[in-house]
Amino acid sequence: MSSNYRNFRNSVSWLILFLEAVFIVLYFFLFSDDGASRSSISYPAFQDVNHMVIFGFGFFLTFLKRYGFSSTxxxxxxxxxxxxxxxxxEGLLAFLLQRENEDSLKRITKATVSTTAVVISxxxxxxxxxPLQLIxxxxxxxxxxxxxxxxxxxxxxxxDNISMMHVHLFGAYFGLAVSSCFSEPSPRSEKNAxxxxxxxxSMLGTLFLWVFWPSFNSVLAVDKRKAIYNTYFALAVSxxxxFMLSVLTSKDGKFRMTHIHSxxxxxGVAVGYAAHSVExxxxxxxxxLLASLTTVLGSCCLERCLxxxxxxxxxxxxxxxxxxxxVLGALSQVILLVIKNWTNLPRVGYLVLFQVGAFCLTVSVALLTGFITGLILNLKLFKTIPVSKYFEDQFYWEFPHLAVGF
Amino acid sequence: MSSNYRNFRNSVSWLILFLEAVFIVLYFFLFSDDGASRSSISYPAFQDVNHMVIFGFGFFLTFLKRYGFSSTxxxxxxxxxxxxxxxxxEGLLAFLLQRENEDSLKRITKATVSTTAVVISxxxxxxxxxPLQLIxxxxxxxxxxxxxxxxxxxxxxxxDNISMMHVHLFGAYFGLAVSSCFSEPSPRSEKNAxxxxxxxxSMLGTLFLWVFWPSFNSVLAVDKRKAIYNTYFALAVSxxxxFMLSVLTSKDGKFRMTHIHSxxxxxGVAVGYAAHSVExxxxxxxxxLLASLTTVLGSCCLERCLxxxxxxxxxxxxxxxxxxxxVLGALSQVILLVIKNWTNLPRVGYLVLFQVGAFCLTVSVALLTGFITGLILNLKLFKTIPVSKYFEDQFYWEFPHLAVGF
Amino acid sequence: MSSNYRNFRNSVSWLILFLEAVFIVLYFFLFSDDGASRSSISYPAFQDVNHMVIFGFGFFLTFLKRYGFSSTxxxxxxxxxxxxxxxxxEGLLAFLLQRENEDSLKRITKATVSTTAVVISxxxxxxxxxPLQLIxxxxxxxxxxxxxxxxxxxxxxxxDNISMMHVHLFGAYFGLAVSSCFSEPSPRSEKNAxxxxxxxxSMLGTLFLWVFWPSFNSVLAVDKRKAIYNTYFALAVSxxxxFMLSVLTSKDGKFRMTHIHSxxxxxGVAVGYAAHSVExxxxxxxxxLLASLTTVLGSCCLERCLxxxxxxxxxxxxxxxxxxxxVLGALSQVILLVIKNWTNLPRVGYLVLFQVGAFCLTVSVALLTGFITGLILNLKLFKTIPVSKYFEDQFYWEFPHLAVGF
Known part of the structure; x- marks a missing residue:
């Protein structure tokens, strides 16, 4: 085990070093000029998204009792x-397709939004x-x-701003497909609690995500004001x-923290597609309201059957x-499109076809590539961790304070 | 008890559902157009207030050892x-009085500031x-x-921006009047600690409130710059x-966390009224300095006598x-008004009368309606919780991790 | 001991009161007008720095198990x-040198950035x-x-904006010089853990610092956009x-939290000097990358030898x-200056001389005055705390919840 672990340790370091070297070299060639001088994105808007992804998601995931270090x-x-x-x-694509580079702040913001897919997965x-598999x-x-x-x-x-909103769907289904290749933890695992x-x-992270979600949905939108307004209301109602549904669905009529977190x-997720266009x-x-309903009922249903x-x-x-x-958001966007353009039926058919096509494509690509990635990650090369070491910070982090208690 | 609780569970759900249905229907009729297109409030300013109310107050109240879930x-x-x-x-008032609707961001911001009264109560x-009573x-x-x-x-x-600053006063005295109708917890309650x-x-929440207070005081002010500046200095000195007063008043010359929190x-509270006008x-x-003095001495005095x-x-x-x-803030505003306009005595009398009138009115309305609300909340209908279940998350939340320890 | 402590308690209160009185009186004389009416610093930019210093550094230091109250x-x-x-x-200097006052927001921002030196020390x-010594x-x-x-x-x-970036260097070496005059804690101290x-x-604080560092480096910079962009990338790579270096240097190939925190x-620290000018x-x-390398290797080296x-x-x-x-940042700035101006050798020599001079001056002043301050702080007057009471909240704070456990 020890020598095996040493191996792992070396691989993670060299992989990171290799990636960083590649990035720096490619940055050298790709980003020599700074693109447009005026950005369409303000620094506070980017900062909100950055804060949300680094801090919000970092703490959103700290709910496991022995996995706080790894989560953040x-x-x-x-x-x-x-x-x-x-x-x-993005730089390589712009170079290959001979497109103009966007300004730097917009580039980082778009990259941060894209990375949300990975965080969700x-x-x-x-x-x-x-960590090797994660990288x-x-x-x-x-x-x-x-x-x-x-x-x-x-x-x-x-x-672009609509296709970017597929980020939640893509992240979720890619992650689920990857997960299907991993062994399940023991259901009585004391650590998965x-x-x-x-x-x-985790509530701290959730509240951060909640507060910054309007920024996330509006940062790339054309009509930012409308996106903020709609996202806020969707979040408020959900x-x-x-709270209402949690009381109704839980066994003895108490609130369940998991329901609230989700x-x-x-x-915010559901309104993402249509936030800039809802009147x-x-x-x-x-x-x-529907999103919250889907989530709580989905949670009960998944837990018991699926x-x-x-x-x-x-x-x-x-x-x-x-x-x-x-899924609900993608669906609702199609319905809203139909309602908006129902006087012009051929155009509606055309629009619906393309939106549904984009949705199906995104989910299929996510599932397919996720499954392949899952298979690759389970190669011996990547030193899959044994089920007994799941959800355990001590497997990755030094704990000089072991005796002190949690 | 069990069937009783089931009752409660149902009432809280249906009450929330009923309220949400009413809200959505009224939104449908009231907010069909979006009001003015340019907002006098910037999104980051709103975001600060939103962050402060959701996150700051949420964690400000987590000081009870078994009430963290409920607090946030x-x-x-x-x-x-x-x-x-x-x-x-607000929408109904605008409709009834045939006033023009404000823009959406200003509406949400004003609503968030108003809600601070409830949070304080x-x-x-x-x-x-x-939760039933809270709603x-x-x-x-x-x-x-x-x-x-x-x-x-x-x-x-x-x-409007001055009357909005009565929010702290109103919230505090409304809450106190409500509280006077509830049974007192046992002074030896181990959970009220x-x-x-x-x-x-709780310190985390306090620091959030501290940092965002200048945003809160300036968001609706006319001279935003001055409001920010004055609030920052008032907060810094307080x-x-x-720290100074906490050492002086506590028994063996140590700092007391409650003093610091308050x-x-x-x-920030005291300077709220005058923040935009102090030269x-x-x-x-x-x-x-005076506000901090009032708070610490008030805390000692209240604890021992009042x-x-x-x-x-x-x-x-x-x-x-x-x-x-x-109270100090309202008083100081009157004094500042007198000093500013002392050359024009009739005008001073007029102004002082109206300011003092507004103050008295706000506090009396708060006390009176608070007391009535307190009486209503203690009706059997609302299932007042027994004193033994005060300060107890487990009464409302599922605890699958009971055995794990706090 | 008790009477001794009472003494201390009184001194800390009166010192604070004296300082506040002096400040208020000087404010009365110095800041009678409000300086320029338009600020070069936006409120959200100031807010970020304020948030970072109050909240980020406050929680960054909470890693000691019994020193959370004092840290924040x-x-x-x-x-x-x-x-x-x-x-x-600053006001006194402006008065003595007959310079114009800057606008209020810029004054507070510069003061907050300066104070970072103290926080680091x-x-x-x-x-x-x-607390007496700290004040x-x-x-x-x-x-x-x-x-x-x-x-x-x-x-x-x-x-001014470059000399302000010496804040990290100054803070660090001033603090180290002060520390050299204090007794070392016992290496087996159970509380220093x-x-x-x-x-x-502490991770919560670190992530706050990480997220807001681009704001810190850009707030006083001329080319804010470039400063933000460069700081973000330096932070990302570091x-x-x-993570890479932590795995490589720790004993059994695990991540060490201290490495990550630092x-x-x-x-962000290293790029501070050059953030606005790196192309x-x-x-x-x-x-x-180099900064992270310096930090992790420095940490190992210091721990074992220095x-x-x-x-x-x-x-x-x-x-x-x-x-x-x-140090790395100051060095890199000189190298970048040389590369940029190498066609004009006399100018290079001149520039390098002044930059290196400023660096040496800052570090020497920090070390010298820090040492003197350390000596002064160890006077009997300031009631140095005994080594056995190091890292102990209970020495300064009331703990009504002692029995409850941590």
């Missing part, structure tokens, strides 16, 4: 690697993957997601609905937090 | 309900009310506060003074954190 | 005192100084740092490198977190 630490590692990787790919395999997964997923977006933009004429304090840290965010707040509110049947273990409930509301 | 969770629930409720009432009854209290308080502001604006010609970690979470914010920073500084006499239990020390500095 | 509390106290003190000195003596140190350091900057500006023609939860709180920030992101990235030899105890690893990357 590996999240930082993945985000910074993902952002660099995403920018390099890691939620599914949270605690079951070692490989990050690079692969960033490439595949860019490819999927490129197909959407080029062949299906989906504008939370404590009151770890849930409170937060309220979350469902308060569902509205009236009540539509966003109904969407928020997950045991499909044998997919989903540590952070990504499927119902991001997957279902994402 | 119920705070989110109350804020989102309160904001929606406040916007609906819940601090007094923190741990003693069930009813939220709706009632939002309506009454709007009514009180409307009287202030219409009959006493108090401008904090741990080191829960105090640290933070310094808090007194560092006192300056020189030293005035704001003196105000901050509270046992009045039999009002105040879980989070709202009386001395928001009540006393609010 | 004393940090707040020091920052607010430091900002007021720094503004007063307190990191070295964290847990070993009482004296704050006032002395703020004065000396302003003096050192004044010499840099006047005699070495270093622009962290728990998992305290490290998680975060990635931190090294993820190293890039291409790959240069910032290489700088970030610190035991020099007998300097450095609680928070300030030497390798801020000292080494600061």
């Amino acid at each position: 630490g590996f999240n930082l590692l993945i985000v910074v690697l993902g952002v660099q990787c995403s920018m390099v790919i 890691t939620g599914v395999v949270h605690g079951k993957t070692n 490989v997964m990050t690079v692969v997923e960033i490439i595949v997601f860019r490819m999927s977006r490129w197909i959407n933009n080029t062949f299906l004429q989906i504008p 939370s404590t009151v304090k770890s849930e409170l840290f 937060a309220v609905t979350a 469902a308060v965010l569902a509205g 009236y707040p009540w539509i966003a509110m109904i969407l928020g 997950n045991p049947a499909l044998k997919i273990h989903d540590t952070s409930g990504v499927h119902f937090t991001f997957g279902f509301p994402g | 969770g119920f705070n989110l629930l109350i804020v989102v309900l309160g904001v929606q409720c406040s916007m609906v009432i 819940t601090g007094v009854v923190h741990g003693k009310t069930n 009813v209290m939220t709706v009632v308080e939002i309506i009454v506060f709007r009514m009180s502001r409307w009287i202030n604006n219409t009959f006493l010609q108090i401008p 904090s741990t080191v970690k829960s105090e640290l979470f 933070a310094v003074t808090a 007194a560092v914010l006192a300056g 020189y920073p030293w005035i704001a500084m003196i105000l901050g 509270n046992p006499a009045l039999k009002i239990h105040d879980t989070s020390g709202v009386h001395f954190t928001f009540g006393f500095p609010g | 509390g004393f940090n707040l106290l020091i920052v607010v005192l430091g900002v007021q003190c720094s503004m007063v000195i 307190t990191g070295v003596v964290h847990g070993k100084t009482n 004296v140190m704050t006032v002395v350091e703020i004065i000396v740092f302003r003096m050192s900057r004044w010499i840099n500006n006047t005699f070495l023609q270093i622009p 962290s728990t998992v939860k305290s490290e998680l709180f 975060a990635v490198t931190a 090294a993820v920030l190293a890039g 291409y992101p790959w240069i910032a990235m290489i700088l970030g 610190n035991p030899a020099l007998k300097i105890h450095d609680t928070s690893g300030v030497h390798f977190t801020f000292g080494f990357p600061g």
Whole structure:
């Protein structure tokens, strides 16, 4: 085991070093000029998204009682690697297609939004993957997601800011497909549980995500004001609905923290596609209500029927937090399009076809490449961790304070 | 008990569902157009206030050792309900009085600031009310506060941004009046206490409130720059003074965390009324010093004499954190008005009369309606929780991690 | 002991009161007009720096298991005192030199950036100084740092925004010199250790610092966009490198939290000097990589050789977190200057001389005055705390919750 572990340690270091070297060399060739001088994105808007991804998601995942270091630490590692990787790919594409480079702040912002897909995927395999696997997964997923977006933009004429909103769907289904290749943890695993304090840290992350979600949905939108307004209302209603449904569905009529964590965010995910185009707040509110409903019912349903049947273990409930509301959002966008353009039937058919096509393509690409990635990550090369070491910080981190207690 | 609880569970769900349905229907009728297209409020300014109310107050209240989930969770629930409720009432008023709607961002911001009153009130009854009571209290308080502001604006010609600053006073005295109708917890209650970690979470919330207070005081002000500047200095001096006074008043010359939590914010509360009009920073500084003094001395005095006499239990020390500095702020504003206009005595008399009138009106309305609300909340209908279940997360939340320890 | 302590308690109160009185009086005379009406600094930019210093540094230092209250509390106290003190000195200088006052927001921002020096210094003596000593140190350091900057500006023609970036270097070496005068804690001290939860709180602070560092480096820069961009990339690469090096240098190939805390920030410190002038992101990235390398290797090297030899105890690893990357940054700025101007050799010589002069001057002033301050702080007057009471919240704070456990 010891020599085996040494091996792993070396591989993770050299892989990171190799990636960084490649990034720096490619930055040298690709980003020699700074693109446009005026950015369409303000620094506070970027900062909100950055804060949300680094801090919000980092703490959102700290609910496991012995996995706090890895949750916040590996999240930082993945985000910074993902952002660099995403920018390099964008630069390569711009170079190959002879397109003009965007300004620097917009580049970083788009890269950060793309990286959210990876962060969501890691939620599914949270605690079951070692850093080596996470890094490989990050690079692969960033490439595949860019490819999927490129197909959407080029062949299906989906504008960039809409195809970017597939990020939740892509992240969720890619992660689920990866997870299907991993062994399931023992259901009686004492470590796959939370404590009151770890849930409170997770609540901290959730509230950050909640507060910054309007920034996330509006940062790339054309009509930023409308996007902010609609996202806020969708989030507000889904937060309220979350409390209502949690009481109704749980066994003895108590609130369940998992429901709150997931469902308060569902509205933001669902309204992502249509945030910039919804005309009236009540539509966003109904969407928020439906999203929260989907999430809580989905969570109950998955727990009892689907997950045991499909044998997919989903540590952070990504499927119902991001997957279902994402599907609902894509669907609602199509319905809104139909309502808006119903006087012009041929155009409606055309639009619906392309939107549904983009949705199906994104999910299929995510599932397919996710499954392949999962198979690759289970190669002996990547030293899959044994099930007994799942959800365990001590496997990766030095604990000089072992005796002190948690 | 069990069937009784099931009843409660159903009532809370249906009440939330009913409210949400009403809100969505009213939004449908009231907010069909988007008002003005340019907002006088920037998105980052709104975001600061939003962040402060959701995150700052949520964690500010986590000091009780077994009430962390409820503190952060119920705070989110109350804020989102309160904001929606406040916007609906504003919309109804605009419709009834045939006034023009404000732009969307300003509407949400004003609603968020109004909701602070509710958040402050819940601090007094923190741990003693069930969610059903909290929701009813939220709706009632939002309506009454709007009514009180409307009287202030219409009959006493108090401008909107000043009457909005009564939010601390109103919240504090409404809460205290509500609390007077609830049974007191046993003074030896082991649960009405904090741990080191829960105090640290509370410090996290306090620092958030401290950092964002200048945003709160300036968001609706006319001269935003001056409001920011003055609030910062008042806060800085009150933070310094808090440490000084805490050492002087505590038994063996140590700092007391409760003093720090309350007194560092006192300056921000007290300067709220005058922040946009104070000419020189030293005035704001003196105000901050006095506010901190009022808070710490008030806390000692209340603890020893007033509270046992009045039999009002105040879980989070709202009386001395928001009540006393609010009174001081209102007073100081009058004094500053007198000094500014002393050459024009008739005008001074007129102004002072109206300001004092507004202050008295706000406090009386708060006390009266608060007391009535308290009586209503103690009806059997609302299933008041027994004193033995005060300050107990487990009464409302599922705890799958019971055995794990805190 | 008791009467001794009472003495201490009185001195800390009266010292604070005296300082506040002096500040208010000087504010009265110095800041009667508000300077320019348009600020070159936006409120969100100031807010980021304020947030970072109050919240980020406050929680960055909470890693000690029994020193959480003091970490966050004393940090707040020091920052607010430091900002007021720094503004007063700036005002006095402007008055003495008959210079025009800057606008209020710029004044507060510059004061907050200056105060970072004090916050960094307190990191070295964290847990070993009482509040009395901290307050004296704050006032002395703020004065000396302003003096050192004044010499840099006047005699070495270093622009203000560059001399301000010496803040990390100055803070680190001042703190180390102060620390050299204090007794070392026992190496087996059980209290000089962290728990998992305290490290998680510290991670919270670190992530805040990480996210807001681009704001810190850009707030006073001329080319803000470039400063943001370069700082982000330096931080990203140093975060990635931190993980790589931590695995390579630790005993059994695990990540060490201390490395992550320090090294993820190293890039931001190192790029501080050159952030506004680096042309291409790959240069910032290489700088970030080198900074992280310096930090992690420095940490290993110091721990094994230098610190035991020099007998300097450095609680928070300030030497390798801020000292080494600061030196690297100053060096890299000189190299970049040489490369940029190599066609004009006389000018290069001139520039290099002045930059190196400024660096040497800053470090020598910091070491010298720090040592003197350390000697003064160890006078009997300041009631140095005994080594057995190091790192102990209970020495300063009331603990009504003692029995409850941590």
